[in-house]
Amino acid sequence: MTTTCPNGFDQTQLSGFLDGELTQAADQRVRLHLEDCAACRAVSDELLRLREATMTTRLDHPRDLEWDERPRGLLSGLSRGLGWLVLAFWAAATTGFALWQLATSPEDLTAKLIVFGGLLGVGLVFVSVLVDRLRSARTDRYREVQK
Secondary structure, eight states: OOOOOTTOOOTTHHHHHHHTOSOHHHHHHHHHHHHHOHHHHHHHHHHHHHHHHHHHOOOOOOOHHHHOOSOSSHHHHHHHHHHHHHHHHHHHHHHHHHHHHHHHSOOOHHHHHHHHHHHHHHHHHHHHHHHHHHHHHHHOTTTTOOO
């Protein structure tokens, strides 16, 4: 509900009035204005209804089990673990084969430097992050926290 006050009153003060955040003088001015202005009184009543509805609305929080993404059964856990193992082996074998083909091919040196230089950079960043994570894991206060 958007209305404007016919008397030119600043209706943005109504929210502060309802929340009890105005100074005593400003609060008194709003009270006096609401006694005389039906338009602002209607806006104030609507804001009050919205505030009460917002404050009394109950939100349902999901149970902890609904947040948990771990496998729920033995078969699910085994198949997920085996799947990751197969995927990691496949990625390592495919990458190793491709790198071996690149290294043994008679291609120019530039292509080899680009590929191996990029892989070296990614590998160094990975090792750096891994070392930092392993160091901080020993003293992490929140490692037992789940959710």
